[in-house]
Amino acid sequence: MTSNKVIDIDHLSYDYPDGTPALRDIHLEVYPHESVAILGPNGAGKSTLLYHLNGTLMGTGKVIILGVPVEKNNLKEIRKKVGLVFQSPEDQLFCPTVFDDVAFGPLNMGLDEEDIRQRVQKALGVMGLKGFEGRSAHHLSEGEKKRVALATVLSMDSELLALDEPTDNLDPAGSRLLIERIRAIPQTKVIVTHHLAVAFDLCERAVLLFEGRKIEDLSMGELLKDRALLERFGFDADYARWMYEKSARFQSSRPE
Amino acid sequence: MRHAFLDHHSQTESPIHHLDARAKIVVFFTFILIGVSSPPTALLLFSLLALGLIAIAVLARLPLGHLLKKVLVVLPFLFVVALSIPFMQKDAVGGGYNLGLGGLSVSRNGLWILWNVVIKSCLGVFSIILLSSTTSFPQLIRGMEKLGSPRIFTMITSFMYRYSFILIDEMHRMKRARDSRCFGGRWFWQTKVIGHMIGTLFLRSFHRGERVYMAMLSRGYHGTMPETKARRLGLGEVLFLCFTPFLLFLRIYLG
Numbered sequence: 001m002t003s004n005k006v007i008d009i010d011h012l013s014y015d016y017p018d019g020t021p022a023l024r025d026i027h028l029e030v031y032p033h034e035s036v037a038i039l040g041p042n043g044a045g046k047s048t049l050l051y052h053l054n055g056t057l058m059g060t061g062k063v064i065i066l067g068v069p070v071e072k073n074n075l076k077e078i079r080k081k082v083g084l085v086f087q088s089p090e091d092q093l094f095c096p097t098v099f100d101d102v103a104f105g106p107l108n109m110g111l112d113e114e115d116i117r118q119r120v121q122k123a124l125g126v127m128g129l130k131g132f133e134g135r136s137a138h139h140l141s142e143g144e145k146k147r148v149a150l151a152t153v154l155s156m157d158s159e160l161l162a163l164d165e166p167t168d169n170l171d172p173a174g175s176r177l178l179i180e181r182i183r184a185i186p187q188t189k190v191i192v193t194h195h196l197a198v199a200f201d202l203c204e205r206a207v208l209l210f211e212g213r214k215i216e217d218l219s220m221g222e223l224l225k226d227r228a229l230l231e232r233f234g235f236d237a238d239y240a241r242w243m244y245e246k247s248a249r250f251q252s253s254r255p256e
Numbered sequence: 257m258r259h260a261f262l263d264h265h266s267q268t269e270s271p272i273h274h275l276d277a278r279a280k281i282v283v284f285f286t287f288i289l290i291g292v293s294s295p296p297t298a299l300l301l302f303s304l305l306a307l308g309l310i311a312i313a314v315l316a317r318l319p320l321g322h323l324l325k326k327v328l329v330v331l332p333f334l335f336v337v338a339l340s341i342p343f344m345q346k347d348a349v350g351g352g353y354n355l356g357l358g359g360l361s362v363s364r365n366g367l368w369i370l371w372n373v374v375i376k377s378c379l380g381v382f383s384i385i386l387l388s389s390t391t392s393f394p395q396l397i398r399g400m401e402k403l404g405s406p407r408i409f410t411m412i413t414s415f416m417y418r419y420s421f422i423l424i425d426e427m428h429r430m431k432r433a434r435d436s437r438c439f440g441g442r443w444f445w446q447t448k449v450i451g452h453m454i455g456t457l458f459l460r461s462f463h464r465g466e467r468v469y470m471a472m473l474s475r476g477y478h479g480t481m482p483e484t485k486a487r488r489l490g491l492g493e494v495l496f497l498c499f500t501p502f503l504l505f506l507r508i509y510l511g
Contacts, residue, residue: 054474075473088467090464091468092471094415095418104472104477108476108477134392138421
């Protein structure tokens with residue numbers, strides 16, 4: 001059973017270096033091709049949890065990614081398997097050109113030149129960024145930066161994508177475009193967001209965090225109907241209901 | 257926010273722009289070395305060098321006016337040298353020019369020194385401006401690296417290039433936030449606020465550095481920057497590199 005889990009987290013706790021508790025006793029299992037939203041207010045530990053997926057942070061407890069425990073000795077392997085996209089593209093994009101940034105991961109993987117070139121082309125194609133190779137990150141719009149940031153991990157062909165607030169700072173059109181592109185990616189995805197609409201558009205499953213603890217782990221459809229839970233987390237329950245009603249996704253599987 | 261680019265005009269289409277950065281670095285540095293090492297009296301050599309550079313600029317379809325304006329950055333240095341001329345009276349041989357200003361006179365030696373500095377700095381700066389206007393910064397860095405510049409230097413430079421813009425943005429934002437909260441008052445109070453701003457900028461950059469490093473690690477970075485292969489030099493580069501022996505020849509026969 002363990003072998004087909006993409007993420008297997010057990011009893012994970014983490015304190016910030018200054019002693020503030022960040023995560024408490026987290027359990028999480030994610031299966032292939034699932035798309036899981038991690039929701040919660042600011043400071044709930046969403047990003048902290050995400051950083052545990054590739055060993056950027058390491059707490060106490062068990063984190064196993066695709067059968068490989070996240071430990072110091074396995075980090076190289078883990079980082080090939082997990083593509084982590086940071087919230088700010090300014091942190092994610094550190095090379096002089098878009099090409100260099102997208103090629104950075106594959107280069108570190110020691111692939112040969114032709115393979116890298118193809119991967120970069122493919123990743124940029126998926127993100128709708130053909131022809132951007134020679135551009136510098138600081139000449140791009142925020143939306144383009146976000147898409148390049150995603151391309152930098154797509155080129156690594158990771159089996160798991162961990163995205164931190166992918167639509168943060170984007171205008172509605174940019175956000176829509178990015179969501180469509182992300183939806184087209186077949187890999188298993190864990191997406192941190194505090195926008196219910198983004199979670200609804202991208203994920204079938206929602207994990208709710210509050211003050212470092214996992215409060216709920218349920219399907220998107222269940223979440224959208226659970227007025228009490230939504231209100232507890234400050235989401236607009238009427239809007240959620242409306243999304244639920246209008247969505248074709250739930251029409252066939254609706255219980256009544 | 258938008259900035260004046262460091263490598264203005266480097267995206268223009270021209271035969272010079274298409275050349276490999278290595279060839280351009282070598283040729284332009286030869287121009288500088290030849291210029292700097294020549295005696296100030298080699299007037300023919302200087303005019304040939306200037307002609308050569310202008311020819312390259314024309315071939316590169318760069319607006320000459322813009323380039324010449326940029327050469328003006330040498331003015332402050334010239335000013336310093338010019339100031340010292342009246343006091344260089346050591347050579348009585350060549351004779352001086354009396355300005356009639358309270359006994360001040362301009363010596364011939366002094367004028368040669370001024371000329372020496374003017375022509376050499378102008379040629380040098382012109383070469384560098386041509387290089388940076390025909391080569392984008394990333395290409396320039398890659399070229400330096402392929403020519404054997406230590407990787408740690410090129411890496412630091414490329415990070416500096418990438419993040420200087422973000423740092424400038426951050427500074428502008430802070431300045432704006434400060435100004436919109438009625439910054440003003442006495443000079444002493446201002447220094448305190450500016451001090452805080454510098455401190456904040458430092459801390460933010462420091463944290464940014466940490467996050468960037470995490471992003472690098474996440475994509476498999478393990479201490480050494482991966483290398484890409486350089487493309488082979490073509491006919492264009494070889495032709496352009498012919499400038500180097502030609503300039504050396506000029507230096508020997510005209511210097």
